[in-house]
Amino acid sequence: xxxxxxxxxxxxxxxxxxxxxxxxxxxxxxxxxxxxxxxxxxxxxxxxxxxxxxxxxxxxxxxxxxxxxxxxxxxxxxxx
Amino acid sequence: xxxxxxxxxxxxxxxxxxxxxxxxxxxxxxxxxxxxxxxxxxxxxxxxxxxxxxxxxxxxxxxxxxxxxxxxxxxxxxxx
DNA sequence: TTGATTTGTAAGATAATCTAACATAGTAAT
DNA sequence: ATTACTATGTTAGATTATCTTACAAATCAA
Numbered sequence: 001x002x003x004x005x006x007x008x009x010x011x012x013x014x015x016x017x018x019x020x021x022x023x024x025x026x027x028x029x030x031x032x033x034x035x036x037x038x039x040x041x042x043x044x045x046x047x048x049x050x051x052x053x054x055x056x057x058x059x060x061x062x063x064x065x066x067x068x069x070x071x072x073x074x075x076x077x078x079x080x
Numbered sequence: 081x082x083x084x085x086x087x088x089x090x091x092x093x094x095x096x097x098x099x100x101x102x103x104x105x106x107x108x109x110x111x112x113x114x115x116x117x118x119x120x121x122x123x124x125x126x127x128x129x130x131x132x133x134x135x136x137x138x139x140x141x142x143x144x145x146x147x148x149x150x151x152x153x154x155x156x157x158x159x160x
Numbered sequence: 161t162t163g164a165t166t167t168g169t170a171a172g173a174t175a176a177t178c179t180a181a182c183a184t185a186g187t188a189a190t
Numbered sequence: 191a192t193t194a195c196t197a198t199g200t201t202a203g204a205t206t207a208t209c210t211t212a213c214a215a216a217t218c219a220a
Contacts, residue, residue, distance in 0.1 A: 004131065005100075005131070011091075011092060011096045011100075012091060012092075012096075013093050013095075013096075013176080013177085013207095014176075014177065014178095015093075015122065015176070015177090016091045016092075016093075016128075020085075020091075024198075024199080025177080026197090026198055026199065026200085027197080027198070029178090029179090030197070030198075042095065042206095043206095044177090044178095044205075044206045044207070045177085045178065045179095045205085045206080046176085046177060046178075046206070046207080047177080047178090048096075051084065051085070064197095069187090069196075069197085070196075070197075071196095093176095093207080093208085094207075094208065094209095095207070095208090104167075104168080105208080106166090106167055106168065106169085107166085107167070109209090109210095110166070110167075122175095122176095123175095124174075124175045124176070124208090124209095125174085125175080125208085125209065125210095126175070126176080126207085126208060126209075127208080127209090144166095149165075149166085149218085150165075150166080151165095
């Protein structure tokens with residue numbers, strides 16, 4: 001009945017992503033700084049995340065929880 | 081591969097809902113005041129919308145564009 | 161014309177997010 | 191053990207987003 005929102009369309013603000021991923025804002029920004037995620041920005045320079053971004057962050061969170069460091073995660077997520 | 085977000089979970093901020101529905105903030109707040117939508121609120125009293133909310137607003141927008149007034153829309157959307 | 165409906169706009173307050181900087185615990189290397 | 195690096199926390203100050211309330215204006219109905 002409805003058109004849903006594609007996985008690559010950025011619609012989620014930081015607050016929601018923090019809840020959904022169980023990551024802190026600091027962590028999310030750091031992972032972006034490390035090139036692990038590249039959330040879009042709105043006109044006011046606020047980050048806006050897609051479902052793809054969120055799933056990627058969940059994956060990162062999982063790997064972090066397994067004790068894998070950023071270098072390892074970079075290697076594992078080098079592709080899509 | 082991914083768990084998506086259920087239609088009734090509130091994750092969208094005003095800014096995104098305005099874009100997705102082509103409604104103004106004023107309109108959205110007015111429709112809420114008229115009982116046509118009931119978005120959730122976060123801890124800071126900001127509105128947070130679910131996909132169901134957005135689809136309902138799109139329906140309202142469509143009816144408004146057809147020249148139907150609030151009373152008419154209320155009648156038509158009285159049920160779920 | 162009068163009154164109600166619907167939306168715009170503005171003001172002032174509060175919340176959310178941003179960047180940059182410094183602090184710190186943990187890990188690895190020397 | 192000391193040093194250096196990694197990953198995250200915390201704080202500060204600035205900027206953006208959203209909230210409520212009020213008043214204005216346009217539209218529609220009586």
